[in-house]
Amino acid sequence: MHAPTEARPLYAQVKALIIQRLLQGTWRPGEALPNEFQLAADFGVSQGTVRKALDELAQENIVVRYQGKGTFVAEHTPHRSLFHFFRLVDRDGSRHTPQSQWLDCGRRTATPLECERLDLTEGAEVFFIRRLRSLSDVPALVETIVVNSSLLPDLDREGRGLNTLYDFYQSRYGVMVVKSSEFLSAVAATKEEAGILGVTPGHPLLQIDRSAWGLDGRIVEWRLSRCLTDRFRYFTELM
Amino acid sequence: MHAPTEARPLYAQVKALIIQRLLQGTWRPGEALPNEFQLAADFGVSQGTVRKALDELAQENIVVRYQGKGTFVAEHTPHRSLFHFFRLVDRDGSRHTPQSQWLDCGRRTATPLECERLDLTEGAEVFFIRRLRSLSDVPALVETIVVNSSLLPDLDREGRGLNTLYDFYQSRYGVMVVKSSEFLSAVAATKEEAGILGVTPGHPLLQIDRSAWGLDGRIVEWRLSRCLTDRFRYFTELM
DNA sequence: TAGTGGTCTAGACCACTAG
């Protein structure tokens, strides 16, 4: 039986309840959820309804399901972070693992643009990282990462020098990045960028303006990357 | 009952059979498919199995389902083509419909690069289009489109001046574009491009190298677009 | 009112994993 007051389908309600528990930390990253029948009994619905909820969560990379083993909270390993969110690939389509070199970082008041992108009120404090990323030891991009410092406190102390951040956000703060959107454009390298990347000023760079959202729907991070695409290209698929 | 010789799940077999019928033209674009029970009886499976096949086809934009109405072959209207495959949006995220001006077109022997991209043997004939696309009457990009002329014969006679091609491929040839992949990079405008787009040579342009595949898995088209991103940006989402 | 897809249930059996 279910209450007729709630308009959404049952499976959507179950899905929301599971997300709620994930946010509360009921199950940690990598941990197994109870099996379908246990969840079904728990929520007072049939196993098929739980299945539909879990299938949707699996499709959104929030849980991972293995036949014969169980359903697990998706873990943002460095490999997964890179494979999923880092879209620069070699000319032949192959992927390489980037290295990171931190150039600068610290806390400061958010700029108006950052407030807009991070959905912050004027004057809020943010933590920023400026870093150089290389592929096969060749400088590939410079980027500025800005995070809401209330969402990820002490990142400046604990995260220094990290290469992949999304897995750190999850393991350290329980913040799971589940979606990002990007605006791409072609720009000319500034003098500073040209110096870092080893090209002449004005060299065409691919600018990636990315916002990343967490499981709770709040914006976690904004980053602006300026990439050399002489050796590597940005790959995407549309279906 | 089902034959135990086939390893794939039943719903996947049903899905493949439906795709086969779509390729044969059993149901035309925009037409309704038989309802779930009719298809189930037809294929000798249960309605739930047909549903799973149709749900996957709907997710891949191959069919469209409306509660109370039926399941229809997805129609590549100009609007859908643009909304789905044309990724340039205004700075504020809003979409505009581009206009097209054909600069050149014709038949010729494919270049080695085109043979590679279109999976053609050396010396094959292709049809090409070179056109300028504008947004709100402002030149936005120049692109070269190359198609396999055996897959889309007489496109040069019948398609002259068209703005959106994917819906034409479908309505004229029954070729449905279902997937594309793109490689993006930042490049410097050539003299010719600069002239057409109204900028100075060397101006940064976003290059989009796109291949598009049909329902049968064959490559339909390759295009290389070089876009001004001063006013517009390329938008994409990662989940 | 009849026909469609959408949801929900209950139960059977299969395929894979692990001790």
Place this chain on the structure above:
DNA sequence: TAGTGGTCTAGACCACTAC
């Protein structure tokens, strides 16, 4: 062998559409 998710079925009822 026991436990998990994956597939498949059968049937009930709901929500929406069109006449």
